[in-house]
Amino acid sequence: xxxxxxxxxxxxxxxxxxxxxxxxxxxxxxxxxxxxxxxxxxxxxxxxxxxxxxxxxxxxxxxxxxxxxxxxxxxxxxxxxxxxxxxxxxxxxxxxxxxxxxxxxxxxxxxxxxxxxxxxxxxxxxxxxxxxxxxxxxxxxxxxxxxxxxxxxxxxxxxxxxxxxxxxxxxxxxxxxxxxxxxxxxxxxxxxxxxxxxxxxxxxxxxxxxxxxxxxxxxxxxxxxxxxxxxxxxxxxxxxxxxxxxxxxxxxxxxxxxxxxxxxxxxxxxxxxxxxxxxxxxxxxxxxxxxxxxxxxxxxxxxxxxxxxxxxxxxxxxxxxxxxxxxxxxxxxxxxxxxxxxxxxxxxxxxxxxxxxxxxxxxxxxxxxxxxxxxxxxxxxxxxxxxxxxxxxxxxxxxxxxxxxxxxxxxxxxxxxxxxxxxxxxxxxxxxxxxxxxxxxxxxxxxxxxxxxxxxxxxxxxxxxxxxxxxxxx
Amino acid sequence: xxxxxxxxxxxxxxxxxxxxxxxxxxxxxxxxxxxxxxxxxxxxxxxxxxxxxxxxxxxxxxxxxxxxxxxxxxxxxxxxxxxxxxxxxxxxxxxxxxxxxxxxxxxxxxxxxxxxxxxxxxxxxxxxxxxxxxxxxxxxxxxxxxxxxxxxxxxxxxxxxxxxxxxxxxxxxxxxxxxxxxxxxxxxxxxxxxxxxxxxxxxxxxxxxxxxxxxxxxxxxxxxxxxxxxxxxxxx
Ligand code: SF4
Ligand code: SF4
Ligand code: FES
Numbered sequence: 001x002x003x004x005x006x007x008x009x010x011x012x013x014x015x016x017x018x019x020x021x022x023x024x025x026x027x028x029x030x031x032x033x034x035x036x037x038x039x040x041x042x043x044x045x046x047x048x049x050x051x052x053x054x055x056x057x058x059x060x061x062x063x064x065x066x067x068x069x070x071x072x073x074x075x076x077x078x079x080x081x082x083x084x085x086x087x088x089x090x091x092x093x094x095x096x097x098x099x100x101x102x103x104x105x106x107x108x109x110x111x112x113x114x115x116x117x118x119x120x121x122x123x124x125x126x127x128x129x130x131x132x133x134x135x136x137x138x139x140x141x142x143x144x145x146x147x148x149x150x151x152x153x154x155x156x157x158x159x160x161x162x163x164x165x166x167x168x169x170x171x172x173x174x175x176x177x178x179x180x181x182x183x184x185x186x187x188x189x190x191x192x193x194x195x196x197x198x199x200x201x202x203x204x205x206x207x208x209x210x211x212x213x214x215x216x217x218x219x220x221x222x223x224x225x226x227x228x229x230x231x232x233x234x235x236x237x238x239x240x241x242x243x244x245x246x247x248x249x250x251x252x253x254x255x256x257x258x259x260x261x262x263x264x265x266x267x268x269x270x271x272x273x274x275x276x277x278x279x280x281x282x283x284x285x286x287x288x289x290x291x292x293x294x295x296x297x298x299x300x301x302x303x304x305x306x307x308x309x310x311x312x313x314x315x316x317x318x319x320x321x322x323x324x325x326x327x328x329x330x331x332x333x334x335x336x337x338x339x340x341x342x343x344x345x346x347x348x349x350x351x352x353x354x355x356x357x358x359x360x361x362x363x364x365x366x367x368x369x370x371x372x373x374x375x376x377x378x379x380x381x382x383x384x385x386x387x388x389x390x391x392x393x394x395x396x397x398x399x400x401x402x403x404x405x406x407x408x409x410x411x412x413x414x415x416x417x418x419x420x421x422x423x424x425x426x427x428x429x430x431x432x433x434x435x436x437x438x439x440x441x442x443x444x445x446x447x448x449x450x451x452x453x454x455x456x457x458x459x460x461x462x463x464x465x466x467x468x469x470x471x472x473x474x
Numbered sequence: 475x476x477x478x479x480x481x482x483x484x485x486x487x488x489x490x491x492x493x494x495x496x497x498x499x500x501x502x503x504x505x506x507x508x509x510x511x512x513x514x515x516x517x518x519x520x521x522x523x524x525x526x527x528x529x530x531x532x533x534x535x536x537x538x539x540x541x542x543x544x545x546x547x548x549x550x551x552x553x554x555x556x557x558x559x560x561x562x563x564x565x566x567x568x569x570x571x572x573x574x575x576x577x578x579x580x581x582x583x584x585x586x587x588x589x590x591x592x593x594x595x596x597x598x599x600x601x602x603x604x605x606x607x608x609x610x611x612x613x614x615x616x617x618x619x620x621x622x623x624x625x626x627x628x629x630x631x632x633x634x635x636x637x638x639x640x641x642x643x644x645x646x647x648x649x650x651x652x653x654x655x656x657x658x659x660x661x662x663x664x665x666x667x668x669x670x671x672x673x674x675x676x677x678x679x680x681x682x683x684x685x686x687x688x689x690x691x692x693x694x695x696x697x698x699x700x701x702x703x704x705x706x707x708x709x710x
Binding site: 048049052053055056057060164166169170171174362364390391392 | 575576605607608610611613616661684685686687688689690
């Protein structure tokens with residue numbers, strides 16, 4: 001009999017999702033899909049509101065990357081006002097973008113993925129929890145907490161809110177930075193850099209033992225993201241860069257506002273995630289990825305000393321000049337980005353102009369369309385607003401990192417299911433592998449669907465007639 | 475002026491004739507909650523938050539519109555009154571769209587602080603969630619009827635202090651709305667002088683200066699009585 005197996009829920013990801021694996025009558029895998037099962041509709045209920053409210057409203061899309069949404073929103077607002085943001089406000093926004101990267105990557109690596117890696121694969125699922133990790137490796141958990149506390153402190157004292165930074169506003173920042181706060185943050189950075197260094201060393205050790213490289217889906221895709229003009233890591237403004245599967249740049253130096261014209265979206269009947277692709281190449285060839293792996297593939301250098309040294313190691317894995325396609329290395333990429341962010345924060349906070357009091361420009365609505373693009377931890381984030389003459393929203397389009405990665409996640413899931421599922425049964429090991437693969441993308445389903453819902457990922461095996469023959473967890 | 479003697483919360487107090495119960499109560503250091511009352515404006519008795527119990531009268535009385543009388547025995551904080559006040563604030567919250575987290579006046583809102591004062595951590599009534607369009611047509615000010623509690627402080631300020639009478643109430647019951655001139659967009663009003671006093675008097679984020687972001691609205695309702703006092707000094 002042809003069958004369906006579901007896994008429900010896969011925990012330790014952000015949001016509510018399901019993997020459906022479709023079988024034929026012989027029990028072989030025909031297809032597999034990674035789906036978002038909830039719907040929120042931010043783009044609809046924001047209509048008629050003022051763009052001034054949007055950094056606050058859209059920050060609520062996500063509890064992990066609220067700063068990224070606020071930044072993209074404020075950038076779109078800046079464009080609607082048609083003004084130039086004071087240079088110090090730009091620096092403060094960069095500080096917040098970097099804190100966002102540290103906070104989110106530390107969560108993804110230490111809390112969501114390490115519980116898979118440390119007890120060892122195929123271990124008892126009951127041991128693959130954060131509580132267990134805290135018991136066996138208290139040092140690692142303390143490191144994670146320190147990194148995240150530092151990042152949260154920045155969000156709260158530079159951004160004006162522990163979770164939702166309310167000082168990021170169209171025109172700049174609502175409040176400047178004080179010398180006292182600047183010194184406090186500067187004094188913490190050396191200790192955190194030491195933590196990042198140690199974590200990278202530990203990761204290298206465990207990653208050899210895991211033998212996960214090559215098993216999580218490594219289909220080549222294009223890469224898209226922002227880089228600085230010097231082709232170093234950039235999370236705020238910068239230039240749009242697109243790379244093909246072989247590492248050749250298809251596009252470089254484009255203004256971020258061109259994002260909506262370069263990316264087309266395919267609406268799906270079976271999924272609340274839209275499937276975006278790089279428009280010039282079409283839906284089939286234009287599948288691309290964003291996020292830590294993409295960014296490290298796109299840049300020439302990280303742009304800071306320690307991160308650059310580690311980037312060289314990262315590239316040795318495939319040979320210089322080639323993009324790293326294997327999603328397992330996204331974990332490594334996240335750690336390198338944490339390092340780069342700490343070093344960049346040091347530079348930004350060392351700059352005495354960071355405490356300048358002039359952080360806000362004012363204007364009335366001067367443009368009817370505003371596009372804001374930044375790099376969220378999970379990849380390129382675009383907010384596009386169209387307003388009436390009074391600044392009330394007539395159209396809103398949000399393009400989110402996880403959505404852009406969802407076609408690649410689908411392919412990874414299909415690849416793993418085809419290779420590993422035998423006899424129409426989902427074993428604990430395969431279910432774990434599927435979850436590890438999904439977690440390597442660090443998907444955020446709340447963001448992707450702008451959707452509410454409880455946590456969890458369900459995996460189902462589905463028969464040709466649509467019946468679910470196995471669901472995981474049962 | 476003849477003096478009166480009353481009992482408030484078991485305490486003997488004196489007052490001058492012509493004072494309202496609210497004036498006597500507050501004058502004696504009791505922090506009676508109000509919402510539609512704003513010093514300097516004619517009292518309206520609309521919100522009922524200031525209600526007190528007066529011995530011999532069955533129904534609670536709105537202190538802001540009840541004159542103090544000789545020998546009155548007044549209770550300001552009985553269990554019943556507290557229950558009613560809580561219900562009033564919950565109903566106000568359920569009637570419109572009070573999303574504090576993204577509101578311009580978050581942290582400085584009178585409705586929000588009343589809710590906090592009464593320990594309202596959830597609302598027991600179904601939210602009406604009306605779809606009420608923003609008016610952002612005025613060059614300097616915006617109005618979000620979704621945050622309006624219909625206290626009419628703005629209406630009275632515009633009429634009694636600025637003398638423009640641009641604002642008024644239209645409609646009935648919970649569906650009432652502030653209307654501008656003969657229900658025009660604010661930006662087309664011919665009577666509005668752009669003085670901004672209505673924005674200062676508004677207890678919530680319903681009226682705000684444009685280009686204010688979350689929590690940025692600075693409220694100064696005390697400006698209204700101050701303006702009136704200055705005016706009196708000048709006229710003398
Ligand atoms: S700005 Fe002044 S004149 Fe205009 S509506 Fe408000 S109070 Fe009235
Ligand atoms: S707009 Fe403000 S002041 Fe006017 S009635 Fe509504 S809440 Fe009261
Ligand atoms: S303050 Fe007395 S009824 Fe509103």
